[in-house]
Each structure stands twice: as C-alpha cells, then as structure tokens.
Amino acid sequence: MADASQSLTFLVLFLPFLAAAVAPFLTRLFQHNAAWLLALVPAFIFVHFCGYLPAVADGAAVQGGYSWIPAFDANFSWYLDGLSLTFALLISGIGTLIVLYSGGYLKDHPHQGRFFSFILMFMGAMQGLVVSDSFLMLFVFWELTSITSFLLIGFDHAREASRRAALQALVVTGGGGLALLAGLVLIWHVTGATELSQLLASQDVLRASPFYLGALLLVLGGAFTKSAQFPFHFWLPNAMEAPTPVSAYLHSATMVKAGVYLVMRLNPVMGGTTAWETILPVFGGTTLIVGTLLAVRKTDLKQMLAYTTVASLGLLVMLTGFGSDKAVEAAVLYLVAHSMFKGALFMVAGLIDHESGSRDITELGGLRRAMPITFVAALLSAASMGGITPFFGFLAKEEIYAALGFAGTWNSIFTIVAIVGNGLMFAIGFAVALIPFIGEKVETPKHAHEGPVLLWLGPAVLSLTALVAALASSLSHHYVSSPMASAVAGSEVHVHIGVVPHLGLPFTLSLVTIAVGVGAYLFLARGRAAMARFLEAIGWGPDRGFDQAMRSLVRVSGGVTRVVQCGRMEVYMTVTFIALAAAIFAPMAIYGEWPSRPTFPVLPFYEWAVFAIAVIGLGAVVYAQDRLTAIVSLGIQGFAVALLFMLLGAPDLSFTQFMVETLSVVILALAMTRLRLTPSDHRPTGEMLLDASVAGACGLGLTLLLLRVIQVPFDSTLSDFFDEYAYVIAHGRNIVNVIIVDFRGLDTLGEIAVVMVAGLAILALIRIKAPKQAVAKTKKAEMHAETVEG
Amino acid sequence: MRTVIFRTAAPYLASLMVLFSIFVLLRGHNEPGGGFIGGLIAASAIAIYGIACGVASVRRALYFHPMAISGFGLLLAALSGVLSVFFGVPFLTGLWATPHLFGVELDLSTVMFFDIGVYFVVVGAITSIGLALEERERG
Amino acid sequence: MESALSVLVGLFFAVSIYMMLSKHTIRIVLGVTIFGNAVNLTIFTAGRVLREVPPIIPEDVVTPQTLVANPLPQALILTAIVISFSFFCFLLVLAYRAYQELGTDDTDEMRVAEPKGEGLPPLGY
Missing domain, CATH: 1.20.120 (Four Helix Bundle (Hemerythrin (Met), subunit A))
Incomplete structure (x- = not known):
C-alpha cells in the first residue's frame, strides 16, 4: 500500500509536465474545450493529496522518494506535512479552476495550446517546489517556477511591455534564486543536512552557528525577491502584463507565495532570533504600507489588485517574523484566505475586462445587471478580503489582531501598520468589487454581458469556498489550519477561532479597520490624486532603477567587449602566443x-x-x-x-x-x-x-x-x-x-572524412558569389586606382 | 607552361603516374606506400594533366565529378568497416579471405578496401580543389 | 640527433609564429603551413629517432628482428600531413576569396564582423 501510494505521488509530481506536453495537441483537437480535459489533471492531483489529509491532521508527515545519486546523498524525495500539503492543495485546487478559466479567457486565441502547456508546466514546478524534501530539488523547482513565470508573463511577446516585464521578473526572481542556492549550500555546510526533513530535525544547530546571519540573509534574498518584498516589489505589478489567468494563479495565489513558504518552512530552525524577529517584520511591514499606498494610486483593476497582493505578502512575512503561535496561526489563516479571495478577484477583473473591454476603474460602472454572477462573486470575495464575518478573511484578521495586540511599543507599531494596511486593502477590495458594478451604466468598448460558465466558475467556487470554509471552521481548522500552523511553528498548535465575533480587543481593532477602510473608500479619488502628486515629487523608483541597472550592464559589457574583442587579428594572435609561451615556461x-x-x-x-x-x-x-x-x-x-x-x-x-x-x-x-x-x-x-x-x-x-x-x-x-x-x-x-x-x-576514417569536408568547403567557398557590398566595391575601386597610378 | 612537348608528354606521364599510384596503393600493406601516398601521387598526375591540357579535358577524362569520387571513397571505407557487423566483431575489425585463383594465392581483406577508400577520398578531394582553383583562374 | 632536431623544431616554430603574427593573410597561411611541419617534427622527435631502419617486417619473419624506427609517431604524422595539407588549401582559398570580396589582404581592414566604432547593443527590451 505504501509503495503504491509512493509511486502514485511520484506520478502526480510528473503528471503536469506530461499534460503540458500533450496540451497543444488536445487544444488543436478540441479548441478551448480542451480545458475541461486538462483540468482533470490538477483535479486528480487535488484528490490524491486530499487522501493524505487525515494522516497529516493526526500530526504525521508523509515522506517518500527515490534515491538518485547515493554518492552525493542526492535524492528525489518529498515531504508532506501540514504546510506543504496545504500549499499542494491550493496549487492543484486553484489550478483546476484556473485551467478552466483559461479555456474561456483565451478562447480562440491562436496560441491557446501553448498557454495551457506553460501553465501546466508552471503547476508542476510549483507543486514540486512545495513538496520537495531535498534541497537540490527545491532549488531546481524554484528556478523552474521563475522560468515558467518568465514564459507566461512574456506570453504576449509581440508587445515590448510584456517582454520587459518578463525579463524583469526573470532577472529579479532568478537572481534571488541564486542567493537562495548559496544560502542552501551554506545551510548544508553548517548542518550536514541535504533534506528539509533532516534540517527540521536538527533543532538549534543552525541558529547557534556563526554562519547563521549569512545563511539567513541569503535565504531571505531568495524569499524576498520571489515574494516581492520592498524594495524588490516592482516586478510584481509589471507582471500584470501577463494574461489574467496567470496573474490570478502565479502572481497572487501561488508562485509569489513561494518566498513566504520558504520563510515559513525555515521558521522552526531559523526563526526566534533577534535578526529574524527584526528583519522580517520591518521588511514585511514596510511592504504592507508601501503596497497599499501604491495601490491607491492605480486605476487599473489588475494593478490595484497587484499592489494589494504585494501588501498581503508583506503582511504574511511580517506575521511569520513575529513567530508567536498566534502570529503563525494568523499568517496561516491569512495565506489560505488570501489565495482564495485574491484569486477570485483577479478572475473577476479578467472577466470584466474580457466582457466589457476595459479594466480601468474610472471607465466602468453599472455592470451589476449585466453580470450578476460576477457581481456576487466579487462582493463575496471583497467581503473576505475586508475581513467581514462570516468569511475566511474574518478569521484571519481576528487572529492577526489577537497576535499583535498592544503589548509593548514594538507590537503597537505593527498593530498600527496592520490597521492602516488592512484598512486600505479593505477600501481597494471594495473599490474593485463595487465601482464597476454600481452606479450609472457607463458605455464600455464592448457590450458587456455575463461571461460563459468557464469564466465565472472559478470566482464563484473560490468565493463560496471562502464562505463554507469559514462556516465549517472547526473542520477546516482540524484538517488544514492546525496542521499547517503546527508545521510552521515547529510545535503542535491548535487553531480555534470561529466566525462568531467575541467582544474584545481584536474585534474592536477589526471595527477600527473597517472604519478606516470605509473612510478610505469614500476618499479614494482624492487619495489617488494626492499619491500621484507625491510619486511625481519623488520621481525615481526601483522600477526605473531596474532599467538604469540593465542599461549600465549593457554599457559595461559593451565596453569590456570592445577592449577584449578589439577586432584586430594581430592582437588576438599576439595574446594567444604570449599565453602559449607562458604556459610552456x-x-x-x-x-x-x-x-x-x-x-x-x-x-x-x-x-x-x-x-x-x-x-x-x-x-x-x-x-x-x-x-x-x-x-x-x-x-x-x-x-x-x-x-x-x-x-x-x-x-x-x-x-x-x-x-x-x-x-x-x-x-x-x-x-x-x-x-x-x-x-x-x-x-x-x-x-x-x-x-x-x-x-x-x-x-x-x-x-x-x-x-x-x-x-x-x-x-x-x-x-x-x-x-x-x-x-x-x-x-x-x-x-x-x-x-x-x-x-x-x-x-583514419575520421581523418579522410575531414579531408573530404575540406574539399567540399573549398568548392563551396569558390562557388559562392557573395553579394558585393558597397564598401568592398569602393575599396576595390580605390585599390585599382592606386595600382594604375603606381 | 603549355609547350608542345609538355602537352604531348603529359597524358603519358599522367597515366604512368596513375598506374604507379595504384601500385603504391596495393603494395602499401607490406612495403612503403598506402592509400594516402597513392592518392597524392594520383592527384599530382591529374594536376600535371590539367596544367598541360586544361580543366575541361581533365573533367572529361575523369568522367565523374571529383567530389563524387571522394564520396565514393568515404563510402567504401565506411562499408568495409560495417562488414564486420555480419561477423559479430567490432566496427572496422580487419577481415581476411585468401581465395586461390588460377593457382595464385590472393590476399583479400576489408583492410585493403579501406585503404582503397582512403585513396579515392584523397584523389577526389585534392583534384576537386585543384580543378576548382584552376577553373577560376581561366574564368 | 634528437637534440639537434629539437633546436630545428624550435626554429620552425619561431619562424611560423613570426609569420602568423603578420597582418597579411597570405603570410599567415604560409606560417600555418610551416607550423604544421613544426608540429609533425615535434611528434617525430618525441617518439625518438633511429637512422635508416624503416618500421617494416622483413619477409619470412613475423616480428621485426632488429630495432626498427618507432611506427606510432609515423602513423600519426602521415595522416597529419594530409590533413594539414587540406587545411592549408582551405586557408589559402579562404584568403584568396577574402581578398577578392574585400579587396584587401590586411587583417586590420577586414572588419565586416567587427566594424570599427561599433555602437552599443540595443538598450531596449
């Protein structure tokens, strides 16, 4: 039985890649309806992983794998505890909906098959990343997500903005991946562990090591770039150049959480130190505030959501950095809630764009009659995002305030940060979910009406799940939240929070947040103008800095090339022979x-x-x-x-x-x-x-x-x-x-072949008549003139 | 270069040299000689003929395109290696047969065909180079 | 004998390298040809030399009875001579064609692939 389950998991890890290989053919056969078929793959994976829920809920961790290069202690192995299982379920579950949504969204697109292929490849990479036990696999899958994300952002490669965004994402996340590799090597050097499970069992070895700070900074370099923490946040909003299914899947629900996953995964062995409890909350808190403020500035639905995603990732990092049981519970709940509501809201934004032809909030309005299902799904998701009971987001927010409270100055600062951030996110969430639907009907480029089932299925299912999961909170806590929180905290933790509000500090803070949010919503337009003026006053941002860095890179390499490759044969020859003499002497x-x-x-x-x-x-x-x-x-x-x-x-x-x-x-x-x-x-x-x-x-x-x-x-x-x-x-x-x-x-056979090839090459050289270039012609004429004169 | 004496003597000289080249090729296994040397001698013979009588007559005399001769040589060499497949020995292993024809013992081997292949490759390639250059000259 | 050959080999190398450092393609080609000879002689010398005893097994015996010259370097050099000859032909034709197309045999003036004052690669995306 164990064996069968092991090989099935192995198959499940490879299934998305196999599906990616056949996707173009299926799409050619069934057009957009291939989505129904392809969605079976993540659905199957989802069901398979659900099978592990009871065991993991009992506190067990499922391990398996195959020995790969025993000499180097390199294995193909996986490790499923509460944390990785929850991630795997999110990836496959949301993945199923995204595949269906892509079927509708890119209907009749000439490269839909390619798109399915890329997105399934990404799914495989992301899934491998979260279930990997071995460091090596973790790193390979980590970089694979960067590469597939590059392909997906640059999917619309005919536009320069897409190409730039794709390259930017690759440079930032890929560069972070290299830092991660260095960090993993350092951890391996210190602890001797090549697998996460060994590392988790190593207790305090890493924290006590003199290399701890170096390893921490390198690993955080990987995590912060991937999870778009300030000042590396700029690539994420640019990544919105990708088709909306990609934004919903990679850039809100899954890939950008890989950094958070890594931080959570390492919390038991690296957390709890002063460095950890300073760096993470400071960067996370800054990202939260910067993200929400920048979101206010935007009018594009996807851009607004992208910046709130940046903010949410900051919140998650900040909470993980606090490291208390309550904070970990809050992070876990918020992570699950965010995946659901943000995925749904992105799909809603895409739906509006797809059906009306615009996603600028100032050009939309009064769509509620035309798109009722979308409107409901959007409202439910926004409610979850805003932390209104009885949605899953409410549980998360209560837990956040319970964790932070007003205990001491440090906590108080971050409580205020959280209130401001959450309040602004509340405003943005409802701006996205309300403004396009209410008010006067505004003329849009396309005549808007409800999208096909493929399109509204995803947001509807996700928003309803957020409701059901919150109502059945004891069940979802037992199977998902508690095991995951235990894995992150490194000790057994039970999540109790329910949908019924209890009077107390957290509830009061929730009310304050909602008040801030409503206020911000009402003054959104004014705030936007103020932010625009403020940003204009600064002028410079990391996004422009990226361009400057790239340009100077090209300039420097151009300069180096001009020195090294001066175009003079003599110099090359002289250098070669000087090297030869040196090599002999x-x-x-x-x-x-x-x-x-x-x-x-x-x-x-x-x-x-x-x-x-x-x-x-x-x-x-x-x-x-x-x-x-x-x-x-x-x-x-x-x-x-x-x-x-x-x-x-x-x-x-x-x-x-x-x-x-x-x-x-x-x-x-x-x-x-x-x-x-x-x-x-x-x-x-x-x-x-x-x-x-x-x-x-x-x-x-x-x-x-x-x-x-x-x-x-x-x-x-x-x-x-x-x-x-x-x-x-x-x-x-x-x-x-x-x-x-x-x-x-x-x-000799090889040598006579060389002789013959030389003969052929000479024949070709003599026979080809190269197109005479104007330069050569004039030169020749000059030389002729010279010979005549001479 | 194209004196009457040279033009008259060249065909005879060339054919003698080609004969000599074949002799050198075939005795190569036991005495100094072999495919490379034989091929070079034959190529020189053709070069002499070409200098004396022009490219067109060389092309006529050769009948095949020199590169085709070269390709045939490579094919022959490769095939003589492939033959060992049928005898279950590694590629290019020498195989020998000594049939008696008219009371004379003949040593036949794949190695000999391999050497003949080398000969053709060298003749073909070098002749083709020479002819191409010479043609260019005239044109 | 070998030490005298070593000095000669050094001279061959020096001349060929001096020729190859020239700007004129035709001199470079000549240098390459001499370089081939130099390398062949190097292999030959490194395999030790014996005078006038070719590596041929006499009739009616199955192995050489006396000390014969080392056959291995000879086999290596034999093919090398033919290959360096075809290489020489190729270089010669290349130089000749380059002269025809570019109108120069000065390598400094052959700048089709690496033009003078080439600008930066594109800075956009």
Missing part, C-alpha cells in the same frame, strides 16, 4: 623541470646539409619579397623536412611529404597569381621586435620542452605492441600502414 620554472644541457650532436655531414637547407628555406620565407620567392622557399623547407624523414627511417612519411609539397607548390601557384603579395611585410620596428621576441620565446620554449621530453626514459609499450602484432594479427609487414588502416582505422 611557467611549469618548467615552477617545478624546476629545465632540461639538462645536451652534448653537441655529432652528425654526418649530409645531415648537417639537410639542416642547413631547412634553415635557408625558413629564412627565405621570412624575407620573401615576391610571390615566387615565397612559394619556392616554402617548398625548400618542406622538401628539407621530407629529406629528414627519409634519412630517419620514415620512407612513408618522406613520400607523402614530397607529394604534399609538390601539390602545395602547384596550388599556391594557382591561387597566388591572383593574390597580390605585398612586397614586404613592413612591420614598424617596435612591432617587429615584439613579434620577433614572442615568436622567439615560443620557439625557445618548445625547444626546451622537447629537450626535456627526450631526456626522460622512453616508454615503448605501445610501439612494441604494434611491432609484435602487426603481422601476427593484421597480416601486414608495413607497420605504419597497418596502424593507419587497421589498428587505428576509426581515426
């Missing part, structure tokens, strides 16, 4: 491997004569002033080499060299009649000296190297083998030829 100098001084060789006079011929040939090549001398002197040194081979017991080589030299001369003569050889090399003295010393150094180095080589004893094993077996097993008496055609036949 350095090891000899460092290890003292200089050759000993050889005795003066005693040679017969004819061998000296051949040497002399070679030297004369070489000298003549250098000093050749016309092409005839060059050809002849090149031939002389070649024939001298052939003679050497002849004298030294290599008749085969000698013949070959003779033939090659003959043919070289013929071919050189053929080619050179057309090529004008500049009379002299004409190098300036300085350049000549440099070239000569580089060449001399290389020559000297190679001589010394070769002298050293021949002074070590010769290992003749291979040669003896060939001598011994050339006739016995290969039936040949010419050992050289036997080696070429038999012992090393494969080499």
Whole structure:
C-alpha cells in the first residue's frame, strides 16, 4: 500500500509536465474545450493529496522518494506535512479552476495550446517546489517556477511591455534564486543536512552557528525577491502584463507565495532570533504600507489588485517574523484566505475586462445587471478580503489582531501598520468589487454581458469556498489550519477561532479597520490624486532603477567587449602566443623541470646539409619579397623536412611529404597569381621586435620542452605492441600502414572524412558569389586606382 | 607552361603516374606506400594533366565529378568497416579471405578496401580543389 | 640527433609564429603551413629517432628482428600531413576569396564582423 501510494505521488509530481506536453495537441483537437480535459489533471492531483489529509491532521508527515545519486546523498524525495500539503492543495485546487478559466479567457486565441502547456508546466514546478524534501530539488523547482513565470508573463511577446516585464521578473526572481542556492549550500555546510526533513530535525544547530546571519540573509534574498518584498516589489505589478489567468494563479495565489513558504518552512530552525524577529517584520511591514499606498494610486483593476497582493505578502512575512503561535496561526489563516479571495478577484477583473473591454476603474460602472454572477462573486470575495464575518478573511484578521495586540511599543507599531494596511486593502477590495458594478451604466468598448460558465466558475467556487470554509471552521481548522500552523511553528498548535465575533480587543481593532477602510473608500479619488502628486515629487523608483541597472550592464559589457574583442587579428594572435609561451615556461620554472644541457650532436655531414637547407628555406620565407620567392622557399623547407624523414627511417612519411609539397607548390601557384603579395611585410620596428621576441620565446620554449621530453626514459609499450602484432594479427609487414588502416582505422576514417569536408568547403567557398557590398566595391575601386597610378 | 612537348608528354606521364599510384596503393600493406601516398601521387598526375591540357579535358577524362569520387571513397571505407557487423566483431575489425585463383594465392581483406577508400577520398578531394582553383583562374 | 632536431623544431616554430603574427593573410597561411611541419617534427622527435631502419617486417619473419624506427609517431604524422595539407588549401582559398570580396589582404581592414566604432547593443527590451 505504501509503495503504491509512493509511486502514485511520484506520478502526480510528473503528471503536469506530461499534460503540458500533450496540451497543444488536445487544444488543436478540441479548441478551448480542451480545458475541461486538462483540468482533470490538477483535479486528480487535488484528490490524491486530499487522501493524505487525515494522516497529516493526526500530526504525521508523509515522506517518500527515490534515491538518485547515493554518492552525493542526492535524492528525489518529498515531504508532506501540514504546510506543504496545504500549499499542494491550493496549487492543484486553484489550478483546476484556473485551467478552466483559461479555456474561456483565451478562447480562440491562436496560441491557446501553448498557454495551457506553460501553465501546466508552471503547476508542476510549483507543486514540486512545495513538496520537495531535498534541497537540490527545491532549488531546481524554484528556478523552474521563475522560468515558467518568465514564459507566461512574456506570453504576449509581440508587445515590448510584456517582454520587459518578463525579463524583469526573470532577472529579479532568478537572481534571488541564486542567493537562495548559496544560502542552501551554506545551510548544508553548517548542518550536514541535504533534506528539509533532516534540517527540521536538527533543532538549534543552525541558529547557534556563526554562519547563521549569512545563511539567513541569503535565504531571505531568495524569499524576498520571489515574494516581492520592498524594495524588490516592482516586478510584481509589471507582471500584470501577463494574461489574467496567470496573474490570478502565479502572481497572487501561488508562485509569489513561494518566498513566504520558504520563510515559513525555515521558521522552526531559523526563526526566534533577534535578526529574524527584526528583519522580517520591518521588511514585511514596510511592504504592507508601501503596497497599499501604491495601490491607491492605480486605476487599473489588475494593478490595484497587484499592489494589494504585494501588501498581503508583506503582511504574511511580517506575521511569520513575529513567530508567536498566534502570529503563525494568523499568517496561516491569512495565506489560505488570501489565495482564495485574491484569486477570485483577479478572475473577476479578467472577466470584466474580457466582457466589457476595459479594466480601468474610472471607465466602468453599472455592470451589476449585466453580470450578476460576477457581481456576487466579487462582493463575496471583497467581503473576505475586508475581513467581514462570516468569511475566511474574518478569521484571519481576528487572529492577526489577537497576535499583535498592544503589548509593548514594538507590537503597537505593527498593530498600527496592520490597521492602516488592512484598512486600505479593505477600501481597494471594495473599490474593485463595487465601482464597476454600481452606479450609472457607463458605455464600455464592448457590450458587456455575463461571461460563459468557464469564466465565472472559478470566482464563484473560490468565493463560496471562502464562505463554507469559514462556516465549517472547526473542520477546516482540524484538517488544514492546525496542521499547517503546527508545521510552521515547529510545535503542535491548535487553531480555534470561529466566525462568531467575541467582544474584545481584536474585534474592536477589526471595527477600527473597517472604519478606516470605509473612510478610505469614500476618499479614494482624492487619495489617488494626492499619491500621484507625491510619486511625481519623488520621481525615481526601483522600477526605473531596474532599467538604469540593465542599461549600465549593457554599457559595461559593451565596453569590456570592445577592449577584449578589439577586432584586430594581430592582437588576438599576439595574446594567444604570449599565453602559449607562458604556459610552456611557467611549469618548467615552477617545478624546476629545465632540461639538462645536451652534448653537441655529432652528425654526418649530409645531415648537417639537410639542416642547413631547412634553415635557408625558413629564412627565405621570412624575407620573401615576391610571390615566387615565397612559394619556392616554402617548398625548400618542406622538401628539407621530407629529406629528414627519409634519412630517419620514415620512407612513408618522406613520400607523402614530397607529394604534399609538390601539390602545395602547384596550388599556391594557382591561387597566388591572383593574390597580390605585398612586397614586404613592413612591420614598424617596435612591432617587429615584439613579434620577433614572442615568436622567439615560443620557439625557445618548445625547444626546451622537447629537450626535456627526450631526456626522460622512453616508454615503448605501445610501439612494441604494434611491432609484435602487426603481422601476427593484421597480416601486414608495413607497420605504419597497418596502424593507419587497421589498428587505428576509426581515426583514419575520421581523418579522410575531414579531408573530404575540406574539399567540399573549398568548392563551396569558390562557388559562392557573395553579394558585393558597397564598401568592398569602393575599396576595390580605390585599390585599382592606386595600382594604375603606381 | 603549355609547350608542345609538355602537352604531348603529359597524358603519358599522367597515366604512368596513375598506374604507379595504384601500385603504391596495393603494395602499401607490406612495403612503403598506402592509400594516402597513392592518392597524392594520383592527384599530382591529374594536376600535371590539367596544367598541360586544361580543366575541361581533365573533367572529361575523369568522367565523374571529383567530389563524387571522394564520396565514393568515404563510402567504401565506411562499408568495409560495417562488414564486420555480419561477423559479430567490432566496427572496422580487419577481415581476411585468401581465395586461390588460377593457382595464385590472393590476399583479400576489408583492410585493403579501406585503404582503397582512403585513396579515392584523397584523389577526389585534392583534384576537386585543384580543378576548382584552376577553373577560376581561366574564368 | 634528437637534440639537434629539437633546436630545428624550435626554429620552425619561431619562424611560423613570426609569420602568423603578420597582418597579411597570405603570410599567415604560409606560417600555418610551416607550423604544421613544426608540429609533425615535434611528434617525430618525441617518439625518438633511429637512422635508416624503416618500421617494416622483413619477409619470412613475423616480428621485426632488429630495432626498427618507432611506427606510432609515423602513423600519426602521415595522416597529419594530409590533413594539414587540406587545411592549408582551405586557408589559402579562404584568403584568396577574402581578398577578392574585400579587396584587401590586411587583417586590420577586414572588419565586416567587427566594424570599427561599433555602437552599443540595443538598450531596449
């Protein structure tokens, strides 16, 4: 049974990728109705994970996996406790609705199949990320979500804004991923754990380590960029360039929560320290305030929601940073609530856009009759967002205020931050859910009416779930909230909060929040104008900073390229040969491997004569002033080499060299009649000296190297083998030829292939007639003129 | 270059050289020689013929395009290696047969065909280069 | 013998590298050809040399009876000669065609791929 469940989980992890592969074909077959079929995949995954709920609710953690590279302790393993299971359920559950919604939203889009493919791939990556036990898998899936998010944001790649947003998201989240990798390596170094489950069992090891702060900062670098914390928040609103299903799924419900997931996951082993309890609340709180204030400025429905998402992520980080049981409970409840209401609101925004042709809040109004289901879903979700009973958001908000209270200055500050943030979010939520629907009917680009079932199903289900989950709070707490909170807190925690308000401090604060929210809603337009003026006064923001950073990156790399790749062949060659000389001399100098001084060789006079011929040939090549001398002197040194081979017991080589030299001369003569050889090399003295010393150094180095080589004893094993077996097993008496055609036949096959390819390439070079460029033409004309004058 | 004597002698010289190249090729297994050298000799022969009588007559005499000859050589070499598949030995293992024809013992082997393949590749490729350059010259 | 060859090899390398550092393509091609010879001689020398005893097994014996020249470097060099020859032909034709198309044999003036004063890559997205 355990085995079957294990392989089923394994299958479930890969199912989205398989579905992504077939999605384009299915879409070609069934058009947008393929959504119904494809939605079965996340639905199946959802059901599969639901099967683990009872076990996890009892406090167990489901582990499984396969050994991958045992030598490195790298496994393909997963770990399902309350935290990862809740995330997995959110991903697959909302994923089901999103796939259906995409079917309606991108109906008749030419690349709908591709879109399904991307979104299913993302689903697989995100699911892998939250259930991974091994660090390695966690990191791979983490970066995979960044990449799929890049593809989805840039889905509409014909628009520059999309491309920029996609690149920006990739740079920011991918860069954060690298920090995360460094952090994970550091954690591995400190604790020796390669798996989260081992890490969670390691207790205080990490906190006590001197590397703790470094690891914390690196991991937070990954988490803060992914979860769009200030000052890395700017990529998230830009990511709204993506089609709305993507915004609803990746950029509110799931992917951006990966950073929060990581922080929550590490809370038991990294939390509770001063650094943790300072950094997280400060950054989270700042993000909350900045996000809500910027949301006020926007009139685009999606932009408003995006900034409140930034704010909500800040709230989650802030609560996790507090680390008390109550705060953790609040974070858990808010996370679940947010996924539901924000996903629904995004889908509503997309629906309005899809049906009316506009999503600017100032151009919309009076849609309630045209789109009643959407209106209800929007209202329910906004109520949950605003924290009104009996919705799930209410539970979250009560718990937040219960956790913060007014205990001490530190808590009081963040209580005020939370009230302001929540109040503004309340206002934005209702602005999105009310303004387009109430009031006078405004003319919109399209004639608005209720969307098809594929479109309104998602928001309707999500908003109703938020209601049902809150009403049946004891059940949802037992199966979801309590196990998840226990996993985050690292000890058993029970969530009790219910929908019936109790008089007390939290309820009072809730009422204050609602009052702030209503006030903000009424003064929204004025606030927007004030924010616009304020932002204009600042002028600069991280978004523009990103552009500046990218531009200076291009400038710097352009400058470096211009230095390194100056376009002058001589420089490249000189550098290469200086490196060669260094590579020869350095090891000899460092290890003292200089050759000993050889005795003066005693040679017969004819061998000296051949040497002399070679030297004369070489000298003549250098000093050749016309092409005839060059050809002849090149031939002389070649024939001298052939003679050497002849004298030294290599008749085969000698013949070959003779033939090659003959043919070289013929071919050189053929080619050179057309090529004008500049009379002299004409190098300036300085350049000549440099070239000569580089060449001399290389020559000297190679001589010394070769002298050293021949002074070590010769290992003749291979040669003896060939001598011994050339006739016995290969039936040949010419050992050289036997080696070429038999012992090393494969080499020769490759070599003759090279010869043939060279022949083909030359033929092609001669035959192609390159389009004459104007520059070349004028140059040629000039040269002709010069020759005529000369 | 194109003197009457040279033009008259070139065809005979070239054909003698080609014959010699074949001799060098076939004796290569036991004496100095082999496909590479033979191929180069034959290529020089063709070059001489070309210089004397022009590219067109060389092309006529060769009948096949030189690159086709080269390709045939590569194919032959590869096939002689593939033959070992049927005998369950690794690619390019030498296989030998010694049939008796008219009372003479003949050593036939895949290795020989491999060497002949090398010969054709070298002849074809180098001839093609030379002819292409020479044609360009005239044109 | 080997030490004398080593010095000769050094000279071959020095000349070929000096030629390759030239600006003129045709001299670079000549340098490459000499470089090929230099490398062949290096391999040959490193395999030790014996005079006048080719690695051929005499009739009626199955292994060489006397010490013969090392066959392995010879086999390596034999193919290398042919390959460096085809490479030489290719370079020569390349230089010749470049001269035809660009009207120059000076590498400094061949700037089709890396034009002088090239601007920055596009700064947009």
